[in-house]
Amino acid sequence: MHYQNKTPGQKMRILFLLSFIAILTGCKDEMLAVPVGAYNYTNHDMSMVWVNGQWVGGPSVNGGGASAGSINLPRKYTPGITVKIQWERSVCIHDTPECEKRDASGGFILTTGSKTVTIPPYDGEKMAEVQVVLLPNDDARIYVENMSLFHKEHPSHKEFGTLIEDGPRPLEGIWPQYSNKPKDASK
Structure with a gap:
């Protein structure tokens, strides 16, 4: 039976069904603009942070969270989604005499870094913020969440326990124990 041989009611039902299938198929690939907040857990001021080429701020030491992009x-x-995090940070440790040094043009002496990070699973119906966590040794993590990094049920606990929950601050003195292996949060 061909489409031309259908009654008007049958044609409407077929068009409705095709539209409904098209809508459902489109929803799974729907892209959403999600605000990004960068959190600095290093002892270096970050002058610029980008995610996938989009500027998202410049959190100072002990700072972050404002969504700038x-x-x-x-x-x-879908598993395997990655983002590229890039940053520009001071080469000196915050608030030390070394930070008074300037480059030839009188600006702060900066260095750049980048890391491609795989995004852990998220709930697309509840996501509120992409959280970029900048860590010592030019390391970084990313979370897509609807809860604060400081919330007791934040997924960062699986790797770090309460380390991130306690707020942005330099972690250099305790970071090496986390840099090569995930922490078992159940201990």
Whole structure:
């Protein structure tokens, strides 16, 4: 039976069904602009942070969280989604005499770094912020969440226990124990 041989009611039902399938198929690939907040857990001031080329701020030591930009993510999480985090930071330790040194043009002496990070699973119906966590040794993590990094149920606990929950601050003195192996949060 061909489409031309259908009654008007049958044609409407077929068009409705095709539209409904198209809508459902489109929803799974829907991209959403999600605000990004950068959190600095190093002892270096970050002058600029970008995620996938989008500027997202410049958190100072002990700072972060203000969303200055956004990135597009699919509403439906699929394994293997990565983002490229890039940063420009001071070469000196915050608030030391070394930070008084300037380059030839009189500006702060800066260095750059980058890391491609795989995004852990997220709920696309509840995501509120992409959280970029800048860590010692030019390391970084990313979370897509609807809860604060400081919330007791934040997924960072699986790797770090309460380390991130206690707020942005330099972690250089205790970071090496976390840099090569995940921490078992159940201990």
